Amino acid sequence: MNSFALGADLLDESETSYRLGHSFRQEVVKYIERCHLEDGGYFFARVLPSNGLDTYFAVKSLSILGVKPDCPDAITSFFLDDVKEGMLGGIIGTFLTVEVLNELGRLSDDIKNYARQQIILRQNKAGGFGALEDIYIEVSSELEETYRAVKVLKAIGVDFDEHRITAFVSSKLNIDGGYGKERRSTLASTFYATGIHKLLGTSTEKSVITRDYLRKREENWQVQFIEDLYWLVEGLDNLGEKSKFPDKTLRFVMECQRINGGFSRATIMGIPTLEYTFYALSILKEVGAL
DSSP states (O other): OOGGGSSOOBOSOOSSSOOBOHHHHHHHHHHHHHTBOTTSSBOTTOOSSOBHHHHHHHHHHHHHTTOOOSOHHHHHHHHHHHHHTTOSOHHHHHHHHHHHHHHTTOOOHHHHHHHHHHHHTTBOTTSSBSOSSSOOTTOSOTTHHHHHHHHHHHHHTOOOOHHHHHHHHHTTBOTTSOBOGGGOOBHHHHHHHHHHHHHHTOOOTTHHHHHHHHHHHHHTTOOOSHHHHHHHHHHHHHTTOOOSOHHHHHHHHHTTBOTTSOBOSSSSSOOOBHHHHHHHHHHHHHTTOO
16 A cells, blocks of 8 residues: 555655645544553553553654643553552663653652662663673664663663763774674664763764764665664764655655554555554654654
8 A cells, every 4th residue: 555645645845855744643643542542551452451662652652743642641540550560660661651751741759769779770780781691582782771771860860870881882883883782783773872872962983984884774775674764764863964865764654654544564564553653753753754
């Protein structure tokens, strides 16, 4: 299906040739809210229980679209209840709680204290956060947990050793300008590394070669899935750069949209999820289509 036909009012000239209009936004909002369940959270499969990660993607996606969630009190309770029951510990659970409650304007001092305790204890001996070995295969990057930890610490206003974290991240820089363990650069690790540098306000003299690495990936169009494009476009944005191919980027994203308004992982086939919808909307915002 050519998704340019789905709720895509093509309006003013922008950084791309198109600007997606009101009906497009409506279709996506409807898809997201259809995934809102009775327990207060969201889940793309629309069966209980809700999923904390999907709830994060839903709330963040609505924010990109300039829309408030239908039931912010229910979403807040969903997270607070899980915190009380000890179901949202660790870096990922703390990150989701802080990000969503902060987005909703519900980040209390109690949650900030809880978050500080959860994160500080998980700094590893290398200076980053989370595990150094035996990282789960489904984790996109060895820098993911460090990125999430830094976002939490910045959001709650805690002082921490930023130089130690910067040194840890810089140790993952490879000769080609990208970041990744074992001298293998990846878009995911490069996105997280540049994101951490941006959060910490650390400008590195190596940022030029990182920009060149991302530009080469963009020019060769080494994009198979929507998360690849998300890491590429957002990695460039972390360096203050924009995509040189906004129309090509827009077309790839829109071809991932499905008839129910959500976005899938790839253009040819795949089911829509809240995660891929968040990636799609983030990219569309970056190229000026929203």
